[in-house]
Amino acid sequence: MKFVMLAIVQLLVVLSLEIVLQSSFAQNLSEETGNKNSSVTQYENPYIGIRLSHPSDWGKIVELDEGCHKQPSCVLGLDGTSTNYTFGFSLQKSSKESCNCMSLMDHVRNGFNTQVTSLNGFSFINDNQTTIGKNYPGWQYEYSFLHNGAEERGINVFATFNDTYYSIGVTYPEESRAKLLPEFKKVIDSIEFLPVQDQITKIPSFMNMSEVEGSKSNTASKNNLSGLQILSHNSFTDSEGYMHVVGEIKNNSPSAETYVKIIGTFYDINNQVVGAQFSYANPPSLGAGDKAPFEIILTSASVPTSLIDHYILQASHE
Structure with missing residues (x-):
């Protein structure tokens, strides 16, 4: 990847x-x-x-x-x-x-x-x-x-x-x-x-989370690098208290990319990391120049939404 x-x-x-x-x-x-x-x-x-x-x-x-x-x-x-x-x-x-x-x-x-x-x-x-x-x-x-x-x-x-x-x-x-x-x-x-004990496993595409229910503004900024580009993103909290980050990603590379994954890392006001979660683009495979929506859901009950001040987004592909 x-x-x-x-x-x-x-x-x-x-x-x-x-x-x-x-x-x-x-x-x-x-x-x-x-x-x-x-x-x-x-x-x-x-x-x-x-x-x-x-x-x-x-x-x-x-x-x-x-x-x-x-x-x-x-x-x-x-x-x-x-x-x-x-x-x-x-x-x-x-x-x-x-x-x-x-x-x-x-x-x-x-x-x-x-x-x-x-x-x-x-x-x-x-x-x-x-x-x-x-x-x-x-x-x-x-x-x-x-x-x-x-x-x-x-x-x-x-x-x-x-x-x-x-x-x-x-x-x-x-x-x-x-x-x-x-x-x-x-x-x-x-x-x-130390020598890494290899336990890497592949996550199947059915783990995609792609429902978009609306958004609200947040303090996170976005970054454009070659290959994958996050075009937009925003966040909201649902009725269960879970935080959602929804957005759109684009494949700028000249070739198709598979299992396009977006990772969110969440921070409190003191810049301490309080949680992390990931999702795949929907669909998970993007052709050259293709765009797709994504949704990350922070479901950890141990991380109250009130603690989250800002977040990081990272993208990868296989």
Whole structure:
């Protein structure tokens, strides 16, 4: 599957030894000091191929869409954060096909281009080559953007291992910088990549959800990249309290695409991920230049609609 990231509003996609940091940001990161007495939690997920340590008060790292480790792409976030500083965190694993990447730099460019076109007030600060964990090559960049009219910053770190692509990110207001960055550096330093235990399964076309019942405006923005293009989207809440995102997608590639899939990731006002869901275009296969409607339904009873502030849309095809 080829993977195209669309409509990221603070995408936060996360990854103890010395990290090679060459930019002014990297120097600042190394100079920051955090809570040296905080406890640490070990996290290991053989299905996405990663092991790392993180502060215990960050809560648990969880799959946003339960069982997504079986899919070509899987987004993880935090559950139960109890820090005394505000931040957002995300870790994403993608297969070579879903990433549509031939190299680490393809992966970096995909993430960067998405944020340039989707974040309000996006401004690039710096980037540099780095080392993740003991000796994994990586790349990172720092940026700023506007959230609710206030400037915040973000850091994205990218890596690849055995044809699996990883992006790890945090976003934060300036007042959280001194406490967050030292902890984030420790997380990056602790990373160990593992052979992925392949459990990817194909989802049949009868899982399509394509009913369109109306819409209301929302704060999400859209992003156009080559291949698949989301032409429009909006959201509404039904009588059962479920959130729906409806829209239209177009295949801009010169060839037909099958199993066109749209993934929605939902965030609260603090940029914490609170849920994820996916659906297929209707019909799921699109010829060159074809358009089709789609509908994503967030059915998780554990995610009240009142928590959702904005969302990300991503599209992929087989």
